Amino acid sequence: MATSERLVITATINGDERTFLADSRDSLLEALRERLDLKGVKEGCNNGNCGACAVILDGRLVNSCCVMAAEIEGSRVETVEGLAGPEALHPLQQCFLEGAALQCGICTPGFLMSSKALLAENPAPTDEEVRFWLAGNLCRCTGYDKIIEAVQAAAEQMRAQK
């Protein structure tokens, strides 16, 4: 196993500083799932095409399958597991639920993180802007309409809360 090396990585994961051992070949996706047991991060393609593994890395939306675990030393990573507060779901989560914006649910964590990144950058997007932003996230069940509606409903709630 000459290609393998063990790495000790320290990063802030959903607000907590975590130190973990990784394989030098681990992607961030693998590290989150296998080393940190954050199984909400989903593998759909492992090559950056589907967005199921989307997380926010230092404020930037990334596909975690396309980032090496070794690259996150000292970084901040946000995953779907960090979205909800202790008492309530995030407005995006609540709107996805109420708007039937998921069927099988496997793409949902990625859509939620992508949508969160979108609304951080553009709190009042048009439907067209939502569709373009979410073009990196594949959903095969819904045809996207209810997802777009849920993101807009959440955006409205979040604007009202400000």
Add this chain to the structure above:
Amino acid sequence: MVATPQKPAYKVIGTRPVRPDGVDKVTGRAAYGADVVLEGMLFGSVLRSPHAHARIKRIDTSKALALPGVKAIITNADFPAQESGTLDLGEGSANPKWLVDNVLAGDKVLYHGHAVAAVAAVDWHTAEEALGLIDVEYELLPFVINVREAMLDAAPILHHDLRTNVRARNVDTPKDRETNVAMHMRVEKGDLAAGFAEADIVIEREFTTSQFHQGYIEPQNGTAHWNHDGQITVWTSTQGAFSVRDQVATLLNQPVARIKVVPMEIGGGFGGKIPVYLEPVAALLSKKTGHPLKMWMSREAVFQATGPTSATWNRVKIGAKRDGTLVAADVSLCFAAGAYPGSAVGAGVLCALAPYAIPNQRIDGFDVVTNTPKTAAYRAPGAPAAEYAVEATVDEIARALDMDPLDLRLKNAPEEGDTNSSGAPWPRIGAKAVITAIKESAHYNSEIQGDNVGRGIALGFWFNGGMESSSSVAVNPDGSVSLILGSTDIGGTRASLAMQLAEALGVPYEAIKPQVVDTDSIGYTAVTGGSRTTFAGGWVAYDLGQEIRKRLTERAARIWGVDISTVTYHDDAMITGTDKDGKEQRFTFEEICRRLPSTGGHIAVSAMSRRNTAGPAYAGHIADVKVDRETGKVTVLRYTAVQDVGTAIHPSYVEGQIQGGAAQGIGMALQEEYWYDDQGHLRNGSFLDYRMPVANDLQPIEVILVEVPNPGHPFGVRGVGEVPIVPPQAAIRNALRDAIGVNFYHTPVTPTRILDELLPRA
């Protein structure tokens, strides 16, 4: 049979509650197949064929086994030998011999990506590394990808023992000739020659469709533990836990009593997650290593080796009178089954002409093996390709007769009592109601304007399924009701079945606590597929609801000391009567539940249902498209899906099924297809190159729900999931004809194919 001619005033049905599994799915807690973690778990990976067709001469695993961390390697030879036979999968069937050879190749690999050997190792990276150290010697064989070429006498033969199974009368097929045509079936009624003689116009056209993949976002997976006591547990994402149990039992030659399948949450299936791929391999590796073992597929492997649809080659000949009456139809469907027989051509045959009442017809279907992955069910399996060909031809007839395409369809639409292609009478169906709803829709009555803009319509039909479902219900003293399901929940099953039980009992939706359990914990339940689950599971929920109503009524009668006949269970779950002293009494549902433990005990009941009264589904779609003549790009400007859904239990999920199905159909119409090179290699096995619609490819899909209740269901339920994938290919193709005056005869109509027609030829 329960007739529901008018929609009753339902309290729960028709509302849009949050699904019981919803919070877990938006917080990342829902456990899918790949999320299973077991103590001491190993990881497995599969070596796949680099060739389309080759004999395996030798497999040398010694170098791979010497890699530190590698625990075991298996090949086809490690499986028990299988005899040919028939194994029911729930939606289709399989020959165990072919199934095991597909799971790990036998003496030959039959397609690019065919599994050859499987490795167990301490982690995934090590397993992957070991694959590169397995040395396989192949003898290359000629291959055939195209269905039409595979049918030729001179075609390379995939299975030398295969003979055509003829399910047609008066067909002259040599019985002892090697062939790739596994089956020829024919359905006919009326007098075809007389029908065509009656026709004023006859149009005959030929169509081909590419191979499409279901495209679920979650790759196949399988985790297994073969315990030292011989008990085997399998955790997997599947549409049918019992189907997996039966397949694994057969392939491992173990009694079903030894196998428990735990269905994990499933990340999409669309028919593709019914056959087993990894589960039996994981089980065998677990036996060999003494550890539980998890496997999952790469996306490339999903494309290369799991059930896509058939590529097809179809011919349609239809005769019509000048007034638009369709009098005769002759249809031939040739479906590539992939490496082993068993395409969905049979369903295609029975669906092809179902949107029309045509008195004289003949439909032939051919199941053909090719050096491509074994096909699996995909949403209304067989119907999209068959009905696309018919709907395109009917459109050309309307044009030739200068008739409105919708009027032509309305004139020939079947209704209750008309016979279907096999001669059986239709039950109550919504074909005319759907066409009428299209006619009245805002979309159809809107103007389309501009150059290179056009509108098309097409109909779709799917049978919907019945089959077996089982459930158990326990009534709790706090008035809550637990509902145990055998059906895996692929997109709202827990909610739609809980709603039907709530309706049957007259209690709020929130009182029902549904959960999906493993195969040791509930009676046999067929796959979640065939648009059967809301129908069949709803029947069980209804039956259980009636039984609980009866038992609670009995209990009230006992408490009041009177005969049960004097006690009434009302639809709002209030129980009323007069006690033995003549005093009027009443229990709310909660009140009687609270009394259960002290008045004879709790109530729990189980039931299995197998009804053959599924109500067929009709759909009609309207597509407006715009063609960019410079790039060949097609933009769908507006899209409306109209569908007879029987009764919409949870309208949001019904709409979601229709929007999702239509989106998949639009993908088939315009952009998705398998690409093989001249070596028979699949060249686009990724989501980047197999281009499924993304959010900005689509405009909102408007949905119009038509509710013609199914008289064969207590709540009028028809299935809804499958038929929406049927009309899009023809609706868009017909819209393209309207937009640019070109009839296309192949799907998908990619920009390249548009430009081939629009650019001046050299």
